[in-house]
Amino acid sequence: MAYRDLREFVRKLEKEGELTRVRTEVDPILEITEVTQRVTRANGPALLFERPRGSRVPLLVNAFGSVRRMCLAFEVGALEEVAGRIRGFLDMQSPAGLLDKIKMLPKLAELGSFFPKTVKTGDCKETRRHGDDVNLFDFPILKCWPQDGGRFITFPLVFTRNPETGKRNVGMYRMQVYDERTTGMHWQTQKHGAEHFRRARAANPDGRIPVAVAIGADPATALAGMLPIPPDLDEMMFAGFLRRDAVEMVSCETNDLEVPANAEIVLEGYVNLNEMRTEGPFGDHTGFYSLEGEFPVFHVECVTHKKEPIYLTTVVGPPPQEDFYMGYAVERVFLPVMKMQYPEIVDVAMPAEGIFHNLMIVAIRKSYPGHARKIMNAIWSLGQAMFTKVIVVVDHDVDIHNFSELVWKTLCALDPERDVQFVFGPMDSLDHAARMQDYGSKMGVDATRKWASEGFTRPWPDEIRMDELTKAKIDAIWKTLAL
């Protein structure tokens, strides 16, 4: 049974010993971050701060900060189960006869049940405030790090519509609070919210677009904003797939957008297409501050929330943080999709230190000359994997989750001048080393065995391994050696 809402997930975490309540008053300005850091560094539990200073609303953080909690969020024993379900749908064959068609019906019915459902009302409407009654400071919004430009909503679901197709998008874009009713809207250049903004602006430069923001929902829905799925594919449909039950959506009070009915808090408003404002700095998941930049502004006209809402947030900073586990789940869950397009891919790893966009290791079953470079180019053109600054491609027999084996075999396989290539393209907005904002160079490292058909005419040595016969002989006398 899918979680009804965030508090049902909180109860589950508590039952599983994965959540601790903090009853002491702690300040959302810096102090909650420091407490959270100490707990996460010790692989500790989710924290429910019951008395954040200056607010009557409790704050939930680190709810997804371990593989176990991500599994609880998706109600699976292992993330591979979610991947397996995706594979099941991707593998669906076109039915040959009537019997095959009948066999497919339950699967199709299941697919149909994932589409979001519009309902009349929901818990997120229990309390409503309009206009001057709106005050974002009612909520315990964090200032995370000392040089942050202010307080930031860090775990929002930002809803917009493609002005041309009317299709919905949901993105997780942080929001700097400027005053009671105004925030920044940090959708980075290549993200879908930013694309909606640009398309609307091209049509009507002085207009505005409606925006709704939901904070906190059942775990699959709350996480859907970070999913790297293609434009115009509905994140709420994907959330329905993840939770195995349709997401119920309700209409906003003041515009034609819809938000999850079970959201803890909803902010409704608009973004002016001719207004930009300085956003940042913000202590980011690179472990450095992302510096000030110009971003659109979100004007809040209406707030609705549950009677006693929980404010869901996360802290980013030097890796690994909570978002590493969210990203790791995405890596595991989407691997079958990558493998469907590129069956030669055996495994993919994005170590925490690479903060997703800096390093991707790919193991492939190489079968033609230049194959490693083909995979690099494929990854640089695959959705948000375009941001990958360094790609290392190795042969299928390297255990890429074993970092020491990976480094050893990669370095042994290299003739650097021959095996490294540079390309230019879009960069992650947070990359502070790129020569320009959002644009720079990337590096591909071909650490596969080189073939004669790739111009390598020397012999390639075998890896050292003892033969089985000798091992068996020594096994037989091992005890007598008393070593």
Ligand SMILES: Cc1cc2nc3c(=O)[nH]c(=O)nc-3n(C[C@H](O)[C@H](O)[C@H](O)COP(=O)(O)O)c2cc1C
């Ligand atoms: C904790 C966290 C914070 C994030 N903050 C931002 C942000 O401020 N701006 C942004 O563009 N992406 C941010 N992201 C990444 C986006 O949520 C992610 O790229 C998502 O796929 C974007 O949705 P879209 O593809 O519909 O645009 C954040 C992700 C996480 C996990």
Ligand SMILES: [Mn+2]
């Ligand atoms: Mn999207």
